[in-house]
Amino acid sequence: MTPVPSRERYDLAVVGGGVHGATVALFCARAGLRTILFERGSLCREASGVNAGTLTMQMTRVALIPYALQAHAMWASAPEWLGHDVGVVVCDGLSLAFTEGEAELLTYRAGKRREAGAPIDLVGPARALEIEPGLSERVLVAGHCKVDGFANAYLTGLAYRAALIEAGVTLCEQVPVAGAVPDGGGYELDTAAGTVRARRLVLAGGVWLEEMAAWLGLRLPIKVLINQLAVTERIAPVMRTVVGIASGLLSLKQYPHGTVVIGGGWQGRGDRVQGGVELVPDSLIGNMRLACHAIPALRRSRLARAWAGLEAETRDALPAAGPIPGFPDAWICGSVHSGYTSGPFIAKRLADRILERGEPDPLFPIDRLLAPEAGAAPSAPVAEAPLS
Numbered sequence: 286m287t288p289v290p291s292r293e294r295y296d297l298a299v300v301g302g303g304v305h306g307a308t309v310a311l312f313c314a315r316a317g318l319r320t321i322l323f324e325r326g327s328l329c330r331e332a333s334g335v336n337a338g339t340l341t342m343q344m345t346r347v348a349l350i351p352y353a354l355q356a357h358a359m360w361a362s363a364p365e366w367l368g369h370d371v372g373v374v375v376c377d378g379l380s381l382a383f384t385e386g387e388a389e390l391l392t393y394r395a396g397k398r399r400e401a402g403a404p405i406d407l408v409g410p411a412r413a414l415e416i417e418p419g420l421s422e423r424v425l426v427a428g429h430c431k432v433d434g435f436a437n438a439y440l441t442g443l444a445y446r447a448a449l450i451e452a453g454v455t456l457c458e459q460v461p462v463a464g465a466v467p468d469g470g471g472y473e474l475d476t477a478a479g480t481v482r483a484r485r486l487v488l489a490g491g492v493w494l495e496e497m498a499a500w501l502g503l504r505l506p507i508k509v510l511i512n513q514l515a516v517t518e519r520i521a522p523v524m525r526t527v528v529g530i531a532s533g534l535l536s537l538k539q540y541p542h543g544t545v546v547i548g549g550g551w552q553g554r555g556d557r558v559q560g561g562v563e564l565v566p567d568s569l570i571g572n573m574r575l576a577c578h579a580i581p582a583l584r585r586s587r588l589a590r591a592w593a594g595l596e597a598e599t600r601d602a603l604p605a606a607g608p609i610p611g612f613p614d615a616w617i618c619g620s621v622h623s624g625y626t627s628g629p630f631i632a633k634r635l636a637d638r639i640l641e642r643g644e645p646d647p648l649f650p651i652d653r654l655l656a657p658e659a660g661a662a663p664s665a666p667v668a669e670a671p672l673s
């Protein structure tokens with residue numbers, strides 16, 4: 286456990302060392318705030334380190350597209366602002382339709398995302414095969430986006446750890462926080478390494494944001510998805526783009542060293558409170574069948590490994606990012622579907638707010654998400670539009 290200099294009062298305490306918390310801490314520390322970051326495990330070893338690394342607009346909620354485009358540009362230039370490599374590859378992305386129903390869904394979704402600024406065109410089978418020669422010839426139509434790509438998610442923690450240390454952040458890994466309460470113009474944190482005080486507080490707990498909000502008496506329901514992923518052995522090139530399908534149940538890309546990561550939100554089992562995850566073989570088989578349907582050459586490859594991780598989702602699948610109502614100088618950041626793609630930019634904007642820099646951006650305030658029994662006004666029901 287990292288020793289914590291607990292007598293000091295920090296300018297900012299961040300709880301949760303995923304991509305959201307780590308990015309907020311990084312930018313605030315670089316701007317001169319004395320920043321301490323608590324992570325109960327290792328940095329970016331939960332969702333931010335076990336995800337599929339896909340950086341795509343075609344799976345991003347419409348309202349998040351403008352942020353995700355900026356975040357994509359950040360990932361593409363990670364060595365410049367993060368200072369360390371996360372293995373980002375920028376390439377074309379295709380979202381496929383094999384049936385009339387999928388084609389309709391794809392057309393609708395591509396249109397909505399285009400309106401929001403994502404450069405997505407619809408292309409026919411011949412053009413899709415030119416863009417991705419590895420594709421099945423059974424494709425009817427495809428959404429084509431040139432702003433796509435992927436990162437090597439397992440490098441995220443290594444890159445952020447080096448950047449945070451260089452920025453002077455007091456990085457406390459293996460130090461769980463059990464609570465945080467207001468304390469005379471700041472916050473007092475109950476950590477496994479003792480009590481720590483900070484003037485400002487950011488809660489960035491991913492799926493555990495619900496438990497963190499409860500420290501302040503707020504009920505912020507967070508849904509947990511248990512996403513399964515698999516990776517093949519190293520194989521000769523079979524694809525050069527990021528491939529998905531209209532339903533969202535597939536994401537595929539081949540890394541430069543030859544492995545293919547296969548995902549698409551197929552569900553395993555797990556429990557955020559008890560801990561631990563378990564793969565569901567039927568889900569794995571379904572996912573692999575779909576992958577081989579899209580890229581037939583995958584049938585000749587063997588799986589090397591499969592795993593699962595916990596992904597947070599708010600009621601409208603948009604981020605929880607903004608001030609905590611009723612608690613001055615306290616913010617929440619994270620818990621968004623596909624949050625690896627958009628995370629760095631959302632978190633950087635939150636850091637700008639904390640630092641009172643630039644035009645204030647309302648981001649995605651949590652008022653809409655708080656459960657009424659917490660004393661907050663009931664928010665309007667969200668149309669859970671699967672098409673956006």
Ligand SMILES: Cc1cc2nc3c(=O)[nH]c(=O)nc-3n(C[C@H](O)[C@H](O)[C@H](O)COP(=O)(O)OP(=O)(O)OC[C@H]3O[C@@H](n4cnc5c(N)ncnc54)[C@H](O)[C@@H]3O)c2cc1C
Nearest residue numbers: 301303304305325333336337339462491594619623624626
């Ligand atoms: C299998 C999988 C595949 C995914 N694929 C993609 C993808 O391809 N593209 C994409 O854009 N998104 C993807 N996502 C989603 C994306 O990974 C997440 O949205 C994003 O990483 C969340 O970042 P975060 O910082 O909010 O949360 P996390 O990375 O989960 O970080 C939260 C941190 O808080 C820490 N913490 C919790 N409680 C405490 C406490 N009490 N004290 C101290 N620390 C605490 C945790 O240990 C954790 O490290 C995927 C997710 C999963 C699980």
